[in-house]
Amino acid sequence: MIKHIVMWTIKESAEGRSKQENIDLLKDRLEALPDLIPEIQFYEIGLNISESDSAYDVVLLSHFASQKDLKTYQTHPGHLKVAEFVSNIRDQGAVVDYEI
Secondary structure: OEEEEEEEEEOOEEOOEEHHHHHHHHHHHHHHHHHHOOOOOEEEEEEOOOOOOOOOOEEEEEEEOOHHHHHHHHHOHHHHHHHHHHHHHEEEEEEEEEEO
C-alpha cells in the first residue's frame, strides 16, 4: 500500500477570493475526487487548527493499493483540474509518498 500525503499553505488572496474561501473551495473539490477515481482507497482532508508559524493550512492523506494506482489518480482529469486550481492558490506545498 502507498500512503500519499500532501500539505499546502494558501495565499492570503487569489483568484478574487480570500484565503478562507479558497481553503473551503479546495476542500470541496478534493472531497469530490473519491467519487470520480476508484483507485482511491482512503481519503482524508484536514484543515489546520495550529497557530504555529510552521503550520500548513490544508493536508491531504490518501491511500492507494500500488504506485500504479497512485499514478492513475495523479493523471486523472479530475485530479489534474484540482491540481491546476491548487497551483493558483498555494504559497507552498509539500508531498511525501511511502510504502507500508
